[in-house]
Amino acid sequence: MRYIEGIDRKRIAYPEYIDDYITDDNPVRVIDAFVDSLDLVELGFRNAIPSHTGRLGFDRKDLLRLYIYGYMNKITSSRRLEAEATRNIELMWLIRKLRPDFKTIANFRKDNKDAIQKVFKQFIALCKQWDLFGMEVVAVDGSKFRASNSKKNNLNQKNLARKIKYLEEKIQEYMAQTDENDNQEESIKKPNAQEIKERIKELKTRKELYENYQQELKKKIQTKSPLSIQMQDSWL
Structure with a gap:
């Protein structure tokens, strides 16, 4: 019997273009178009205009797409x-396929908290206005808004102010939680490529050791010898 096999990891896989993986109705296309329409200088984002000297940095719009x-x-x-x-x-x-590190991402948020919150409010408001994302938006921001034009969905000045205040609180809560998580994770050590290779080598050695134990047990069963093996693996 055989199992269903995956593709060779070193083979060029279909589709050739990453755009082919994202369907036309995928919400990330809305995020992309929304951020592309923004004037980050007007919104108050720091370093929204690239410097002509010094080390190249990430486009603020790409980091904003990541945060949204x-x-x-x-x-x-x-x-x-x-x-x-x-x-x-x-x-x-x-x-x-940009790969900003966590410090770059965290610093972007710390340097642009007010501007990011403005953008979050704009984006959520547009999604509700256009009836995009459906229950996904409701699930994320925790509100109880209805997509249908029910009595509960009719807006007046009081209801609108309440909903805006609610959204602001949820956005601030998200930003505060992100701050807290970043502070807690600041000291977390990430293994480098060499350490990963060493751990993989250890696991392969361990696998070979287990296979040798299996072979030794089979021989003892065949010869009806006592089924005891001196284990050398310190992990056991």
Whole structure:
């Protein structure tokens, strides 16, 4: 019997273009177009205009796309966003496979808190106005808004003020939680490539050791010898 096999990891896989992985109705396309329409200088983002000298930095719009995606998907730490940018196909498409590290992501938020909150409010308001994302937006910001034009959805000045205040509180709560998570994760050590290779080598050695134990047990069973083996693996 055989198992269903995956593709060879070193083979060029279909589709050839990353855009082919993102369907036309995927919400990340809305995030991309929305951020592209913004004037970050007017909104007050720092370093919104690239410097002509010094080390190249990330486009503020790409970092903003990353943060909007994180907000809409409840990703509340810069390390998580860093990781998702390397493994999440939607984010790979959204920021074109850029890989900002967690410090760059965290500093962008710290330097632009007020501007980011303004953008979050604009984006959520547009999504509700256009009836985009459906229950996904409701699930993220925690509000009880209805998509249908029910009595509960009719707006007056009092209701509108209450909903705006609610959204502001949820956005501030998200930003505060991200701050807290970043502070807690500041000291977390990330293994480098050499350490990963060493751990893989150890696991392969361990696998070979287990296979040798299995062979030795089989021989003892065949010869009806006592079924005892001196284990050398310190992990056991």
